[in-house]
Amino acid sequence: MPTNESIEVERKYAAPARTGVPPLQEAAGVARAERRRTVRLDAQYFDTEDLDLAAHRITLRRRTGGGDAGWHLKLPASKESRREIQMPLSPAADGVPAELLDYVRAIVRDRPLVPAVRLQTRRTRHELFNAAGILLAELADDRVSATSELDGVEPQEWREWEVELQEGGPQIFEAVEPMLREAGAEADAGPSKLARALGDRRPSASAPDELPGHPDVEDLVSAYLRQETDRLKSHDYGVRVHEHDAIHQMRVAARRLRTVLSTYRSLLAEGRSDELRTELKALADALGTARDSEVMRDRLADLIERQPDDLVWGPVAERVADELTRRYESGHENALAFLSSQRYFRLLDALDALPGELVETDLSHADAAEHITDLIARDWRRLRRTVRAADAAPDEEREVLLHEVRKAAKRLRYATESASAVLGKQGKQLAKAASAITDILGDHNDSMITQGVIAELAAQAQERGESTFTYGRIQGWEAARADISNEAYLDALRDVDALRYPGWKRARPKQA
Structure with missing residues (x-):
């Protein structure tokens, strides 16, 4: 209509x-x-x-x-x-x-x-x-x-x-x-x-959260939960109608919510954080196939576009577009099924109610500027442990552990962003450094997945009797891109190290 x-x-x-x-x-x-x-x-x-x-x-x-x-x-x-x-x-x-x-x-x-x-x-x-x-x-x-x-x-x-x-x-x-x-x-x-x-x-329209001049931890967490819940809901329509980047942005909001639920789990009833994190992960997983296909389609189209015309042998662009569009449409159907489910609707109900469910603890009304860094320090240390494990792993295990590094960096980034109102310049620098790691490793992960997709498409071409020359060529380009992202990752780690927690932690006045 x-x-x-x-x-x-x-x-x-x-x-x-x-x-x-x-x-x-x-x-x-x-x-x-x-x-x-x-x-x-x-x-x-x-x-x-x-x-x-x-x-x-x-x-x-x-x-x-x-x-x-x-x-x-x-x-x-x-x-x-x-x-x-x-x-x-x-x-x-x-x-x-x-x-x-x-x-x-x-x-x-x-x-x-x-x-x-x-x-x-x-x-x-x-x-x-x-x-x-x-x-x-x-x-x-x-x-x-x-x-x-x-x-x-x-x-x-x-x-x-x-x-x-x-x-x-x-x-x-x-x-x-x-x-x-x-x-x-x-x-x-x-x-x-x-x-x-x-x-x-007439119901009262919810006004944007305005933090008080000296917010406590509960003020900060409540405002961030509302902000990211609204952000998640704002992309619902875009996902339904194939709006560009909507799937990605909805997944980002889900990840941010999962992070804040983990970092501030002590403000929730026992088990509540894990319960909601499980549901948010289910949402992100439901969106994952469509998002991966979207990324791969754009990435491979760019690689093919960069090739000289005389080195594109066979209907490579058409084959890539057809296969990845098919995968995207299948993934999008799965995403719509989840977005139309009672499980999703009850998750939204729970997220809407969550700011009012925060429990009273010693931390609730503590000054956020004084105490929030203690919570975020745990995420910083988690990242460093994961990095060390990846560094020490044999090559065959390193890819899996690099994915864990990326998740730890995301957690640090989102936790720091959730407290940006009180962390000041140093907090923004840490969030930016953690973001660089997630972007670099995200690109590296996309590159590894893309190489697998190229291999699958090449095998299909061979079965049809078509040339696989161009597939091999773009596979080499993609492998080189993965190597470049690895070098950038090492540079980004040095930036995070420069912001190590002991030097970043806010000084507290001595007790009289």
């Missing part, structure tokens, strides 16, 4: 019941204002019983009447703008279109959407043009009647003016607002008609 997407930039005003719209053609930059005929709009808004969409400043409606009848989903984009996705009208009995549900699945999960509020509106549009005939903005004069079957939502009637930019810039707001105020309007009547209609049932 086709969709239409746009960004709304608008301001709303509570308008007096009997006052006429002021002569907006007199506003600066406006040459004429044209009044259009009044239309009747009938909109049914949908939400979960707990109004999860409203809590995220999201509205989902099915509207008849006017020139844009259909399904409308509005998502917050900034303070004065919203992203609107429209779909053609379909029978109400068919339910919310699946394409729209994909946008909000990480919020509504498996909870059913039910009719929340019905808004009936008499709308008269006033279009504002400049001297060149360009439509700058539109003022909608709306008289609204709201009813609901939800408990605690009383019928309401009100009038509002809504100024929405078309081809004009934000200066139009500044030009018309004084005239609207003089006519008796009051700005900021609410973020949406739905929010006003809900009255006391």
Whole structure:
């Protein structure tokens, strides 16, 4: 089903019941204002019983009447703008279109959407043009009647003016607002008609966490858990619709959450950290095949593109694209199956609730700047132990242990980033150094996997009677790339050593 997407930039005003719209053609930059005929709009808004969409400043409606009848989903984009996705009208009995549900699945999960509020509106549009005939903005004069079957939502009637930019810039707001105020309007009547209609049932929108001037450990951990949970959920839609890099970013958020759950496990009930880390790993694993195929496809396409035309023998590029696209699509199906499972939805429920589950310990209300380095030091020492083990291992075991080094470096990086608000410059330097190790070893790991994929593709080509010359050539290029990444790894280790914990640890005042 086709969709239409746009960004709304608008301001709303509570308008007096009997006052006429002021002569907006007199506003600066406006040459004429044209009044259009009044239309009747009938909109049914949908939400979960707990109004999860409203809590995220999201509205989902099915509207008849006017020139844009259909399904409308509005998502917050900034303070004065919203992203609107429209779909053609379909029978109400068919339910919310699946394409729209994909946008909000990480919020509504498996909870059913039910009719929340019905808004009936008499709308008269006033279009504002400049001297060149360009439509700058539109003022909608709306008289609204709201009813609901939800408990605690009383019928309401009100009038509002809504100024929405078309081809004009934000200066139009500044030009018309004084005239609207003089006519008796009051700005900021609410973020949406739905929010006003809900009255006391309107859920409080969660505000971004702002750390106090001297945060304690619990402040820091709670804020980071919310931040990374929101980040994970923000990539849910992108994964569903093949958005570039969404799978990777969702996995990164999952890894960050796993790290903070490990580093600060003492703030959670016994066993809770391991339980959630297991579920987050299951999510990352479900995304893994699609992500690996995505990386390999791009990596091999780049290698083939670098080859001179006369050294590409046979349909190498086509074979690589076909095989890795097949693997990606299979992996993506597995990812979607997980993202549609109750296991995933319950994980999101648990992550949402987690900041409120932190237990009281001696560490909870300790000054974060004084105590957080003690926790992160464990991750630094873990990395050094893993590096030493990899250095001492025979060649046949070293690749496995380098993967463990990469995981330890990720853990140190994410733990340090979680405390960036209190660690200052030295903490940022350590996170950057650990990040360099993860990037280098990540590239090394991708290179080793790519070499295995090239060998598989070469074997397939040989079975088909095709030349394997180019496969051998790009295999050599990839092996050389792996050797280069190994040298870079040794350089990055020296940077981490320069930030060894005893010199990095914050000095504490002596006890009197």
